[in-house]
Amino acid sequence: MISVTRKSHFNAAHRLHNDDWSEEKNAEFYGLCNNKNYHGHNYDLEVTVTGEIDKESGYLIDMKYLSGIIEKKVCDRFDHKNLNLDTEEFKNLIPTAENIAVVIWNILRDEINPDFSISIKLYETQRNIVEYSG
Amino acid sequence: MISVTRKSHFNAAHRLHNDDWSEEKNAEFYGLCNNKNYHGHNYDLEVTVTGEIDKESGYLIDMKYLSGIIEKKVCDRFDHKNLNLDTEEFKNLIPTAENIAVVIWNILRDEINPDFSISIKLYETQRNIVEYSG
Amino acid sequence: MISVTRKSHFNAAHRLHNDDWSEEKNAEFYGLCNNKNYHGHNYDLEVTVTGEIDKESGYLIDMKYLSGIIEKKVCDRFDHKNLNLDTEEFKNLIPTAENIAVVIWNILRDEINPDFSISIKLYETQRNIVEYSG
Amino acid sequence: MISVTRKSHFNAAHRLHNDDWSEEKNAEFYGLCNNKNYHGHNYDLEVTVTGEIDKESGYLIDMKYLSGIIEKKVCDRFDHKNLNLDTEEFKNLIPTAENIAVVIWNILRDEINPDFSISIKLYETQRNIVEYSG
Amino acid sequence: MISVTRKSHFNAAHRLHNDDWSEEKNAEFYGLCNNKNYHGHNYDLEVTVTGEIDKESGYLIDMKYLSGIIEKKVCDRFDHKNLNLDTEEFKNLIPTAENIAVVIWNILRDEINPDFSISIKLYETQRNIVEYSG
Amino acid sequence: MISVTRKSHFNAAHRLHNDDWSEEKNAEFYGLCNNKNYHGHNYDLEVTVTGEIDKESGYLIDMKYLSGIIEKKVCDRFDHKNLNLDTEEFKNLIPTAENIAVVIWNILRDEINPDFSISIKLYETQRNIVEYSG
Numbered sequence: 001m002i003s004v005t006r007k008s009h010f011n012a013a014h015r016l017h018n019d020d021w022s023e024e025k026n027a028e029f030y031g032l033c034n035n036k037n038y039h040g041h042n043y044d045l046e047v048t049v050t051g052e053i054d055k056e057s058g059y060l061i062d063m064k065y066l067s068g069i070i071e072k073k074v075c076d077r078f079d080h081k082n083l084n085l086d087t088e089e090f091k092n093l094i095p096t097a098e099n100i101a102v103v104i105w106n107i108l109r110d111e112i113n114p115d116f117s118i119s120i121k122l123y124e125t126q127r128n129i130v131e132y133s134g
Numbered sequence: 135m136i137s138v139t140r141k142s143h144f145n146a147a148h149r150l151h152n153d154d155w156s157e158e159k160n161a162e163f164y165g166l167c168n169n170k171n172y173h174g175h176n177y178d179l180e181v182t183v184t185g186e187i188d189k190e191s192g193y194l195i196d197m198k199y200l201s202g203i204i205e206k207k208v209c210d211r212f213d214h215k216n217l218n219l220d221t222e223e224f225k226n227l228i229p230t231a232e233n234i235a236v237v238i239w240n241i242l243r244d245e246i247n248p249d250f251s252i253s254i255k256l257y258e259t260q261r262n263i264v265e266y267s268g
Numbered sequence: 269m270i271s272v273t274r275k276s277h278f279n280a281a282h283r284l285h286n287d288d289w290s291e292e293k294n295a296e297f298y299g300l301c302n303n304k305n306y307h308g309h310n311y312d313l314e315v316t317v318t319g320e321i322d323k324e325s326g327y328l329i330d331m332k333y334l335s336g337i338i339e340k341k342v343c344d345r346f347d348h349k350n351l352n353l354d355t356e357e358f359k360n361l362i363p364t365a366e367n368i369a370v371v372i373w374n375i376l377r378d379e380i381n382p383d384f385s386i387s388i389k390l391y392e393t394q395r396n397i398v399e400y401s402g
Numbered sequence: 403m404i405s406v407t408r409k410s411h412f413n414a415a416h417r418l419h420n421d422d423w424s425e426e427k428n429a430e431f432y433g434l435c436n437n438k439n440y441h442g443h444n445y446d447l448e449v450t451v452t453g454e455i456d457k458e459s460g461y462l463i464d465m466k467y468l469s470g471i472i473e474k475k476v477c478d479r480f481d482h483k484n485l486n487l488d489t490e491e492f493k494n495l496i497p498t499a500e501n502i503a504v505v506i507w508n509i510l511r512d513e514i515n516p517d518f519s520i521s522i523k524l525y526e527t528q529r530n531i532v533e534y535s536g
Numbered sequence: 537m538i539s540v541t542r543k544s545h546f547n548a549a550h551r552l553h554n555d556d557w558s559e560e561k562n563a564e565f566y567g568l569c570n571n572k573n574y575h576g577h578n579y580d581l582e583v584t585v586t587g588e589i590d591k592e593s594g595y596l597i598d599m600k601y602l603s604g605i606i607e608k609k610v611c612d613r614f615d616h617k618n619l620n621l622d623t624e625e626f627k628n629l630i631p632t633a634e635n636i637a638v639v640i641w642n643i644l645r646d647e648i649n650p651d652f653s654i655s656i657k658l659y660e661t662q663r664n665i666v667e668y669s670g
Numbered sequence: 671m672i673s674v675t676r677k678s679h680f681n682a683a684h685r686l687h688n689d690d691w692s693e694e695k696n697a698e699f700y701g702l703c704n705n706k707n708y709h710g711h712n713y714d715l716e717v718t719v720t721g722e723i724d725k726e727s728g729y730l731i732d733m734k735y736l737s738g739i740i741e742k743k744v745c746d747r748f749d750h751k752n753l754n755l756d757t758e759e760f761k762n763l764i765p766t767a768e769n770i771a772v773v774i775w776n777i778l779r780d781e782i783n784p785d786f787s788i789s790i791k792l793y794e795t796q797r798n799i800v801e802y803s804g
Contacts, residue, residue, distance in 0.1 A: 002500050005531040011259065013147040013174040013216075018324065029325065031332060032214035039214040040147040040174005042259050048533075056420065057431065058498035063530055064433060080166035080173040082147075096326035098270050125145065125176050128331055129273040131316075136768050139799040152592065163593065165600060182801075190688065191699065192766035197798055198701060230594035232538050262599055263541040265584075279795065281683040281710040281752075286458065297459065299466060300750035307750040308683040308710005310795050348702035348709040350683075364460035366404050393681065393712050396465050397407040399450075413661065415549040415576040415618075434616035441616040442549040442576005444661050482568035482575040484549075527547065527578050554726065565727065567734060632728035634672050664733050665675040667718075 003050040003119075004060045008070045010079035013040040014095040017084075038082060043100070044123035045074065047108060051116040061116065069111050074104050097124040101132040109134065137184040137253075138194045142204045144213035147174040148229040151218075172216060177234070178257035179208065181242060185250040195250065203245050208238055231258040235266040243268065271318040271387075272328045276338045278347035281308040282363040285352075306350060311368070312391035313342065315376060319384040329384065337379050342372050365392040369400040377402065405452040405521075406462045410472045412481035415442040416497040419486075440484060445502070446525035447476065449510060453518040463518065471513050476506050499526040503534040511536065539586040539655075540596045544606045546615035549576040550631040553620075574618060579636070580659035581610065583644060587652040597652065605647050610640050633660040637668040645670065673720040673789075674730045678740045680749035683710040684765040687754075708752060713770070714793035715744065717778060721786040731786065739781050744774050767794040771802040779804065 015038045016030040026034045033039070047070055049061050081087055083095040089103045101122045108118055119133040149172045150164040160168045167173070181204055183195050215221055217229040223237045235256045242252055253267040283306045284298040294302045301307070315338055317329050349355055351363040357371045369390045376386055387401040417440045418432040428436045435441070449472055451463050483489060485497040491505045503524045510520055521535040551574045552566040562570045569575070583606055585597050617623060619631040625639045637658045644654055655669040685708045686700040696704045703709070717740055719731050751757060753765040759773045771792045778788055789803040 001535075002503065003533040004500065005533070007529040007531075009259070011173050011175055013172040016326070018326075020324075029330075035214055035216065035220070037216035037219040038147040038172050038174070039145050039216065040172070041145055042176045053500050053504070056422075058418070058420075058496035058501045060500055060532075062431075067529075080169055082169065082171035082173065085171040086169070094326035098272065098321050098328055099326045101270065102321070125143070127275040127335075129275075129314075130328075131271040131273070133269075135803075136771065137801040138768065139801070141797040141799075150594070152594075154592075163598075187768050187772070190690075192686070192688075192764035192769045194768055194800075196699075201797075228594035232540065232589050232596055233594045235538065236589070261543040261603075263543075263582075264596075265539040265541070267537075277795070279709050279711055281708040284460070286460075288458075297464075303750055303752065303756070305752035305755040306683040306708050306710070307681050307752065308708065309681055310712045348705055350705065350707035350709065353707040354705070362460035366406065366455050366462055367460045369404065370455070393679070395409040395469075397409075397448075398462075399405040399407070401403075411661070413575050413577055415574040437616055437618065437622070439618035439621040440549040440574050440576070441547050441618065442574070443547055444578045482571055484571065484573035484575065487573040488571070527545070552728070554728075556726075565732075630728035634674065634723050634730055635728045637672065638723070663677040663737075665677075665716075666730075667673040667675070669671075 001050055002053055002060050003048050004063065004066070005046050005048040006063060006066050006070060008045045008047070008067065008075055009043060010045070010075045011040065011042050012078050012081050012083050013038040014083040014090075015039070016094055016096060018094060038084070041124050043078075045070070045104065046121040047104075048119040048121070049112060049116045050119070051113075061113075066112075069108065073107050073111055077107075097122055097128065097130040098132075101130045105132050105134055135184055136187055136194050137182050138197065138200070139180050139182040140197060140200050140204060142179045142181070142201065142209055143176060144179070144209045145174065145176050146212050146215050146217050147172040148217040148224075149173070150228055150230060152228060172218070175258050177212075179204070179238065180255040180257075181238075182253040182255070183246060183250045184253070185247075195247075200246075203242070207241050207245055211241075231256055231262065231264040232266075235264045239266050239268055269318060270321055270328050271316050272331065272334070273314050273316040274331060274334050274338060276313045276315070276335065276343055277310060278313070278343045279308065279310050280346050280349050280351050281306040282351040282358075283307070284362055284364060286362060306352070309392050311346075313338070313372065314389040315372075316387040316389070317380060317384045318387070319381075329381075334380075337376070341375050341379055345375075365390055365396065365398040366400075369398045373400050373402055403452055404455055404462050405450050406465065406468070407448050407450040408465060408468050408472060410447045410449070410469065410477055411444060412447070412477045413442065413444050414480050414483050414485050415440040416485040416492075417441070418496055418498060420496060440486070443526050445480075447472070447506065448523040449506075450521040450523070451514060451518045452521070453515075463515075468514075471510065475509050475513055479509075499524055499530065499532040500534075503532045507534050507536055537586055538589055538596055539584050540599065540602070541582050541584040542599060542602050542606060544581045544583070544603065544611055545579060546581070546611045547576065547578050548614050548617050548619050549574040550619040550626075551575070552630055552632060554630060574620070577660050579614075581606070581640065582657040583640075584655040584657070585648060585652045586655070587649075597649075602648075605644070609643050609647055613643075633658055633664065633666040634668075637666045641668050641670055671720055672723055672730050673718050674733065674736070675716050675718040676733060676736050676740060678715045678717070678737065678745055679712060680715070680745045681710065681712050682748050682751050682753050683708040684753040684760075685709070686764055686766060688764060708754070711794050713748075715740070715774065716791040716793075717774075718789040718791070719782060719786045720789070721783075731783075736782075739778070743777050743781055747777075767792055767798060767800040768802075771800045775802050775804055
């Protein structure tokens with residue numbers, strides 16, 4: 001078993017807000033992240049694919065194919081977007097880094113050979129990072 | 135003459151839009167950055183101060199003082215904000231990285247000993263960077 | 269299961285010396301790290317917490333809470349200190365990167381919800397790194 | 403159980419080409435990496451060793467010893483080399499990042515105490531990474 | 537006056553060899569870099585453009601235009617190439633990092649508005665860097 | 671004119687203390703950096719040399735020579751040392767980052783061809799940086 005990782009990135013705006021909570025509770029719990037006018041991040045994304053090397057090609061997976069899938073299915077969808085307003089995925093899901101990582105994992109799970117396991121590492125800032133492996 | 139540099143950061147949402155242009159021209163010129171619902175960035179900020187070493191202390195400027203000024207006057211003002219909606223500075227100024235750098239330079243120029251020259255380096259992303267020295 | 273990681277840092281002096289060994293053996297084994305006058309490092313610390321997302325908040329753990337605990341319990345204790353002379357933890361324990369990582373893990377294990385597992389990654393330099401998960 | 407990681411690097415040229423395939427298939431499959439005149443990379447290498455701390459020294463493994471082994475057995479062998487032409491290892495093995503990681507793991511497995519498990523992380527570029535643990 | 541910088545990268549093989557020198561002198565002077573079978577690098581490139589902000593757009597230069605020029609004129613020309621064998625520029629010029637920086641500066645000088653000054657920063661490795669401003 | 675930069679590093683302990691000041695003034699002015707038992711840093715050092723390319727070799731200066739000088743004259747002198755106690759240079763000079771940069775510049779100025787200008791960039795931490803050009 002071997003793993004390959006591809007780094008990508010996208011920039012987006014978001015707001016953390018639970019519609020079932022009062023304004024006061026949202027402001028207290030999420031702090032600055034609750035700003036009603038949104039704030040934003042440069043999201044750095046690492047996608048790791050694990051499986052067996054193909055003996056013939058010496059590849060686990062073609063990196064051009066993998067990076068193409070990530071660009072088309074993840075980055076094009078979220079880059080330069082307002083996650084709360086411009087995406088289907090976060091219409092009813094709070095766009096915390098944790099939830100964004102889970103959403104990306106689910107998107108890519110449908111696109112990548114099921115013989116491979118996949119893992120997502122998402123940097124919301126250089127100091128706050130989330131990892132999800134399904 | 136010696137220079138000291140302090141790195142800080144803030145996260146913000148913004149939109150690039152010239153009110154004097156048509157919607158079509160804005161969309162064509164600014165591309166994804168014109169998204170009416172905003173997008174965002176992790177802005178990394180380097181402030182460089184240049185002058186003569188104080189022989190007695192061995193400091194050019196006390197880094198705790200410098201980082202305190204940057205936090206209070208710049209980061210607290212812009213962090214987790216929507217630059218277009220939440221700040222006075224960008225009510226009538228397009229928040230391009232160039233303009234943000236000039237605004238930060240002007241803010242800090244008023245706060246730092248005029249015997250020192252200052253320079254701003256602003257990373258909008260890890261690949262797009264602006265520098266301004268007045 | 270999901271993991272979140274928070275990066276912090278502290279600067280400290282230390283010396284590697286086993287009191288049960290001769291001066292010669294210490295000098296030979298630890299080399300430059302045995303310098304009796306101490307040397308020092310910028311320690312970069314990554315704390316990873318693993319568990320289940322709280323559906324209501326979309327958080328695994330509040331990053332402000334986590335970073336506050338790390339600052340208060342770890343960084344304030346070790347930052348700008350001589351690990352051998354200024355701390356209780358290394359009075360009788362050699363402050364190798366391995367032992368520092370174990371000490372930090374034990375400190376944080378007492379502070380973080382036992383439903384979560386925790387892991388420590390400590391960079392003594394950018395080329396020498398230790399990881400400990402209990 | 404604790405892990406220590408040492409970072410090293412080497413620069414090399416390589417070409418991806420399967421001698422059992424036609425020129426057309428090689429060109430189509432490997433793309434630019436198939437260039438008959440070679441291209442090259444700065445390979446960043448992280449070697450992770452996992453085991454139990456030696457209570458007496460506070461070390462898992464002496465980092466000077468570990469870095470010496472990596473320099474002598476891996477970097478000296480591959481640094482500033484053409485992997486296809488100048489090395490025994492890739493005479494009959496396509497030097498993909500995956501295969502290079504496996505080769506390095508096998509080289510180091512013979513050199514490091516079998517009580518320790520080892521893992522290799524190889525950065526072919528800052529965006530393409532391979533990990534192998536045997 | 538303000539500066540904007542765009543980062544790009546390309547991977548290439550090269551060999552340092554002066555045809556006017558003996559094999560012995562080449563081997564002694566260039567060391568490992570003289571390997572007749574080539575070695576290679578991940579070249580990180582920063583292009584800095586300096587001039588006056590356009591008041592209307594808030595841009596010095598459109599970053600999409602700048603990055604497009606760099607990709608088309610520099611990266612496509614050198615990426616995954618053997619600089620000695622596959623390029624016109626280094627047929628009769630030794631591809632040291634210094635010479636590569638000068639060649640890139642000359643290529644871009646012809647493409648960018650002469651009202652702007654330009655500067656090149658080229659990382660041959662993360663520890664060896666060249667800067668050229670014409 | 672072209673510039674080449676070489677990165678190196680050393681680890682050291684230090685204490686900021688002005689013997690002409692009272693203990694109280696030292697503690698207040700230097701804060702944690704005044705700790706009588708010392709603290710330490712990983713110092714990252716960039717040395718930039720500027721001059722004309724040698725047409726024959728394509729080099730400004732041989733990087734192996736430059737890195738050898740830096741290792742021998744700077745890193746070997748300060749690495750794993752207590753700057754206050756173990757070095758001649760800081761017996762009577764407070765080892766602030768500013769003063770360390772000036773000392774390193776003076777050391778290297780004596781070693782490098784006077785046709786070249788030199789510049790020092792010293793990272794005391796990743797967020798505090800000093801530059802000195804004589």
